[in-house]
Amino acid sequence: xxxxxxxxxxxxxRVTLPPEVPTGRVxxxxxxxxxxxxxxxxxxxxxxSLVADEDAYxxxxxxxxxxxxxxxxxIVGGELVAATVSKADALREGWRHSxxxxxxxxxxxxxxxxxxxxxxxxxxxxGADA
Amino acid sequence: MIExxxxxxxxxxxxxxxxMIATANSGKFVSGLSAxxxxxxxxxxxxxxxxxxxxxxxxxxxxxxxxxxHRFQLPVYQLQVTIEGFxxxxxxxxxxxxxxxILLGRDVLNLYRIALDGPHGRLELSGT
Numbered sequence: 001x002x003x004x005x006x007x008x009x010x011x012x013x014r015v016t017l018p019p020e021v022p023t024g025r026v027x028x029x030x031x032x033x034x035x036x037x038x039x040x041x042x043x044x045x046x047x048x049s050l051v052a053d054e055d056a057y058x059x060x061x062x063x064x065x066x067x068x069x070x071x072x073x074x075i076v077g078g079e080l081v082a083a084t085v086s087k088a089d090a091l092r093e094g095w096r097h098s099x100x101x102x103x104x105x106x107x108x109x110x111x112x113x114x115x116x117x118x119x120x121x122x123x124x125x126x127g128a129d130a
Numbered sequence: 131m132i133e134x135x136x137x138x139x140x141x142x143x144x145x146x147x148x149x150m151i152a153t154a155n156s157g158k159f160v161s162g163l164s165a166x167x168x169x170x171x172x173x174x175x176x177x178x179x180x181x182x183x184x185x186x187x188x189x190x191x192x193x194x195x196x197x198x199x200h201r202f203q204l205p206v207y208q209l210q211v212t213i214e215g216f217x218x219x220x221x222x223x224x225x226x227x228x229x230x231x232i233l234l235g236r237d238v239l240n241l242y243r244i245a246l247d248g249p250h251g252r253l254e255l256s257g258t
Contacts, residue, residue, distance in 0.1 A: 044190050044191075045190060045191040046189060046190050047187065047188065047189045047190070050189060050190075086241070087220070087221075087222065087237065088219040088220050088221070088241060089220075090220070091154075091208060091219075091220025091221070091222070092219075092220050094220075095154045095155075095220065099155060100153070100154035100155030100156075101154075101155055102154075102187075102189040102208050103208070105222070115193050115194065115195045115201065116172035116173050116192065116193075116194050116195070117170070117171070117172050117194065117195050117196075117197075118171050118172065118173065118175060118194045118195070118196060118204075118224070118233075118235075119170040119171065119196060119197035120168070120170075120171065120175075120196065120197070120229070120233065121196075121197045121198075123142075
């Protein structure tokens with residue numbers, strides 16, 4: 001028996017198979033194909049309430065890259081409600097449309113964003129390091 | 131322009147601002163907070179106990195890199211930050227259970243003009 005299955009593989013690689021797979025000893029054939037999106041966008045680890053808006057963003061991305069590159073896109077209810085220069089403005093516009101609920105905001109770009117740095121090294125005074 | 135005195139409780143005083151943090155939807159807020167100005171941080175960091183007080187849930191998890199190159203994930207929260215003397219701004223801040231101070235990163239600092247007067251132990255903040 002074969003069927004196609006699209007799953008999110010977590011870092012520990014533990015996945016749950018659908019109930020159609022019998023328990024006990026079975027032989028599995030695994031193949032994989034990474035999802036790829038325009039602009040090299042990678043799915044975020046979002047709150048479940050924002051996943052539908054991320055899906056909408058991915059659908060809009062080819063057009064957004066032409067029209068709003070470098071701006072923050074704000075998606076509420078599957079619709080683009082604003083494209084702003086600053087993230088602060090994006091959140092304000094998003095909250096205005098969502099009554100303050102969390103909103104999907106994404107910088108429209110075809111370049112991968114660098115990992116953010118939080119240096120935060122502090123000197124421990126002598127005698128306080130015991 | 132608003133002035134904030136440095137925090138001088140250790141050997142190397144550091145610049146800080148006073149602010150309020152609020153959720154965007156529940157009306158919960160914590161005011162009278164001190165935030166360390168951290169121009170080396172790409173993003174603002176909020177201590178975990180403060181996030182518990184606000185009862186806010188993370189909307190995302192992001193990868194960060196420390197000064198020694200090690201990488202780690204932190205939850206990220208959508209919050210309103212209001213620096214005393216200025217209007218509220220929306221921020222996507224990282225939450226850390228290990229951090230005891232609010233670290234005000236460049237995601238917020240870049241929205242203001244800032245002058246650091248170390249000899250006199252004060253920070254001057256003005257809007258753009």
